[in-house]
Amino acid sequence: MGALRITKKSNKYIAQISVEKVSHIVKGDVVMGVDLGLKVPAVAVTDSGKTFFFGNGRQNKYVKRKYKAKRKKLGKAKKLKVIKKLDDKEQRWMTDQDHKVSREIINFAVNNNVSDIRLEKLTNIRNTARTSRKNEKNLHTWSFYRLAQFIEYKALLKGIKVEYVDPKYTSQICPECKKLNKARDRKYKCSCGFKTHRDRVGAINIINAPVVDGKSLLA
Numbered sequence: 001m002g003a004l005r006i007t008k009k010s011n012k013y014i015a016q017i018s019v020e021k022v023s024h025i026v027k028g029d030v031v032m033g034v035d036l037g038l039k040v041p042a043v044a045v046t047d048s049g050k051t052f053f054f055g056n057g058r059q060n061k062y063v064k065r066k067y068k069a070k071r072k073k074l075g076k077a078k079k080l081k082v083i084k085k086l087d088d089k090e091q092r093w094m095t096d097q098d099h100k101v102s103r104e105i106i107n108f109a110v111n112n113n114v115s116d117i118r119l120e121k122l123t124n125i126r127n128t129a130r131t132s133r134k135n136e137k138n139l140h141t142w143s144f145y146r147l148a149q150f151i152e153y154k155a156l157l158k159g160i161k162v163e164y165v166d167p168k169y170t171s172q173i174c175p176e177c178k179k180l181n182k183a184r185d186r187k188y189k190c191s192c193g194f195k196t197h198r199d200r201v202g203a204i205n206i207i208n209a210p211v212v213d214g215k216s217l218l219a
């Protein structure tokens with residue numbers, strides 16, 4: 001549901017509410033894998049091999065570092081209220097980025113007749129909540145979770161199905177012969193002859209990975 005507007009006409013009040021209607025008409029039958037990450041916030045590959053990189057990992061890192069430095073300075077001066085404000089500001093910025101990236105992903109999906117988006121199922125979300133302050137990697141899990149949720153609800157509004165897959169080995173498995181390899185530098189190379197940009201491998205494998213039972217993102 002969108003904005004509520006109340007207007008007065010002669011002696012009557014009129015309330016107008018804008019609603020977004022879910023359209024279940026999806027024309028295409030293309031499956032798209034989306035791999036979430038830090039260096040590249042999201043990589044999408046369709047089952048016909050069309051690829052797109054979303055977001056700006058380097059900028060995100062820069063902004064996070066900037067806020068961290070500011071907080072550290074304030075922490076020493078015990079300006080807790082200001083720190084809280086900064087935290088909120090940083091969260092808003094990151095949330096905005098996720099809205100932007102998810103919107104772009106869904107536009108890409110619509111333009112490429114995607115009917116089904118596959119994402120990795122994130123694990124140990126509940127454990128993560130308790131330890132997030134201490135563990136950088138877990139903090140990232142939370143930000144992946146938020147982005148995945150944005151993708152899911154924006155997809156549903158377009159009638160695109162979202163499924164979650166088992167994330168095991170998705171960054172290592174060769175999409176051609178199923179051998180496990182580790183990417184070197186920016187390249188993924190397999191002895192069978194398959195090679196591609198390392199950031200594409202995850203998304204390609206997500207297309208073909210087993211779908212996990214249940215629609216929930218939570219493990």
Ligand SMILES: [Zn+2]
Nearest residue numbers: 174177190192
């Ligand atoms: Zn191979």
